[in-house]
Amino acid sequence: MERNSECWYKDTCKDNCELCTVFFQMNWQMENSGLPKAKQRPISLTIDENNEEDMDAYLRLKEIRENIVDFVERGRNLYICSKYTGNGKTSWAIKMLQTYFHYTAVGNYDNLKGMFVSTTELLLRFKDFNNPLPKSYIDNLKNVDLVVWDDVAITNISNYDFTQLYNIIDTRMLAEKSNIFTSNQPTVEGFAELMGSRLASRVYYVSSIVELKGKDMRDNDRTSSII
Numbered sequence: 001m002e003r004n005s006e007c008w009y010k011d012t013c014k015d016n017c018e019l020c021t022v023f024f025q026m027n028w029q030m031e032n033s034g035l036p037k038a039k040q041r042p043i044s045l046t047i048d049e050n051n052e053e054d055m056d057a058y059l060r061l062k063e064i065r066e067n068i069v070d071f072v073e074r075g076r077n078l079y080i081c082s083k084y085t086g087n088g089k090t091s092w093a094i095k096m097l098q099t100y101f102h103y104t105a106v107g108n109y110d111n112l113k114g115m116f117v118s119t120t121e122l123l124l125r126f127k128d129f130n131n132p133l134p135k136s137y138i139d140n141l142k143n144v145d146l147v148v149w150d151d152v153a154i155t156n157i158s159n160y161d162f163t164q165l166y167n168i169i170d171t172r173m174l175a176e177k178s179n180i181f182t183s184n185q186p187t188v189e190g191f192a193e194l195m196g197s198r199l200a201s202r203v204y205y206v207s208s209i210v211e212l213k214g215k216d217m218r219d220n221d222r223t224s225s226i227i
Contacts (some may be wrong), residue, residue: 026105033101034116035094043095045088049163051214054087060169060210061092068100072145074180075176079207087214089182096180099201100146119165120154142171147177152203153185153194162196169202179207186211 028039064071064078071078078096080089097114104113124135141147149169155166172179181203185191192200 020212021076022106023110025107025193026101028109029101029105029113030098031115032112033097034118035097036116039094039116043091043098045091045095054212055216057210057212060208061096062220064208065092065096065099068096069103072100072178074178076178077173077203078180079183079204079209080180080212081183081209082214083184083186084212084214085184087212089212090150093150093180093182097146097148104145112140112144114148115140115144116148116150117141118150119152122163123157125163138168141168143175143177146180147172149179149181152181152183153191157196162199166199166202169199173202173206179203181207189207 022044027040061080074152078093080092082089094116125131169179183191185194188200188204191204195203
């Protein structure tokens with residue numbers, strides 16, 4: 001029987017694709033999570049073999065990913081940061097979200113388990129009063145098990161943006177919902193300067209901090225797969 005070319009498990013699974021609910025439930029989670037279409041597929045994470053200073057960070061992130069269900073059930077938070085771009089912050093965060101879907105999607109059709117948010121895009125949507133965000137979207141942001149907040153603290157935010165963002169993050173923190181933040185601000189001072197001290201206390205101080213110090217790897221030939 002021809003395999004479903006889009007299925008995550010096509011290389012190992014021998015079941016009948018036409019009768020399989022795993023693919024459809026996993027795919028539903030991906031499509032409704034906010035992940036860009038290009039990221040709704042398995043990601044191969046890589047490391048720079050010559051970057052010894054980040055090896056401990058890679059191993060910490062790998063351990064969190066392998067225990068992501070426990071991480072989420074305990075309401076833990078992670079802040080992946082670096083002053084450099086292109087060294088894997090977003091890829092690690094997405095891989096963790098995908099892994100959580102892998103373990104929880106089955107039996108949760110129509111019950112969204114996690115979301116991916118481009119923080120910059122969300123801030124723009126907050127101010128699009130002609131096309132307001134649906135209440136269901138905001139409710140999901142507050143209530144799903146895990147949210148990846150990509151690229152927080154890129155630029156100064158207005159008082160209105162702060163109120164909207166703080167309301168969602170604070171609600172999640174109080175409910176002990178898990179969050180993974182990625183940022184180019186490795187210090188709490190830099191984060192607070194752009195986002196305010198109240199958000200800094202809600203994000204930086206309640207998260208495990210993992211800083212990547214390696215530079216852009218997008219065009220690096222000296223990489224090998226870690227996962």
